Amino acid sequence: MQITRQADYAVRAVLHLARNGDQRVATNVIADEQNIPPSFLAKIVSQLSIAGLLHTSRGARGGVTLARDPSEISLLEVIEAIDGPIRLNECVGENGSCTFDEGCPLRPVWCEAHEQLVSRLKGTNFAMVMTKGTA
Numbered sequence: 001m002q003i004t005r006q007a008d009y010a011v012r013a014v015l016h017l018a019r020n021g022d023q024r025v026a027t028n029v030i031a032d033e034q035n036i037p038p039s040f041l042a043k044i045v046s047q048l049s050i051a052g053l054l055h056t057s058r059g060a061r062g063g064v065t066l067a068r069d070p071s072e073i074s075l076l077e078v079i080e081a082i083d084g085p086i087r088l089n090e091c092v093g094e095n096g097s098c099t100f101d102e103g104c105p106l107r108p109v110w111c112e113a114h115e116q117l118v119s120r121l122k123g124t125n126f127a128m129v130m131t132k133g134t135a
Contacts, residue, residue, distance in 0.1 A: 003079055003083060004082065004083050006040065006043075006044060006082050006083070007078070007079045007082040007083045009034070009036045009040060009041065009044055010044045010047070010048060010078050010079070010081065010082045011075060011078050011079065012034045012036065013030050013034060013036065013041065013044060013045070013048070013064075014048070014053065014054075014066070014073065014078050014126060015126060015129060015130070016030050016033060016034055017030070017054070017064060017065060017066050018066060018070035018073075018126040018127070018129075018130055019130060022065060023065070024057065024061070024062070024063030024064065024065050025063050025064055025065070026062070026063045026064075027041055027042065027045055027063070027064060030064070044082065045064055047081055047082055048078070048081055048082075049067075050081075051077070051081035052067055053066070053067055053068070053073055053077060053078065053081060054066060054067055055067050069127070070125060070126035070127040070130065071125050071126070071127035071128075072125065073125055073126050074121065074122050074123070074124060074125050075121040075122075075124045075125075075126075075129070076118060076121035076122040076124075077122075079121065086114070086117065086118055086121070087114070088110050088113055088114045088117065089110040089114070091104070091107050091110060091111075092107075092110050092111050092114040
């Protein structure tokens with residue numbers, strides 16, 4: 001499984017904003033410092049804003065800020081705002097469909113791995129990431 005480039009850029013943009021506290025940051029600054037194509041970042045910012053993760057303001061003093069404290073925004077929220085629900089395999093999740101019967105020996109493995117990944121991403125917020133110095 002690999003998250004999309006767009007989700008990776010979204011995570012980096014949110015981390016950049018988390019590091020700047022309540023200060024508004026121009027999207028061109030985020031694009032330059034995070035090596036994100038500006039047109040791509042505009043789409044990402046729009047999606048994150050719709051998801052309620054960012055506040056945006058236009059104009060000369062405009063920019064982008066986090067809608068919540070970094071400790072209240074998980075990696076999972078950002079990734080799913082861009083890519084939708086994470087799925088390791090089509091058979092995992094509430095509405096998982098499998099071409100094999102319920103006795104498939106692989107389904108429990110996929111489900112457990114899925115649950116661990118989702119739990120880890122949900123349990124990791126941007127305040128934690130900043131403290132660990134990762135990403």
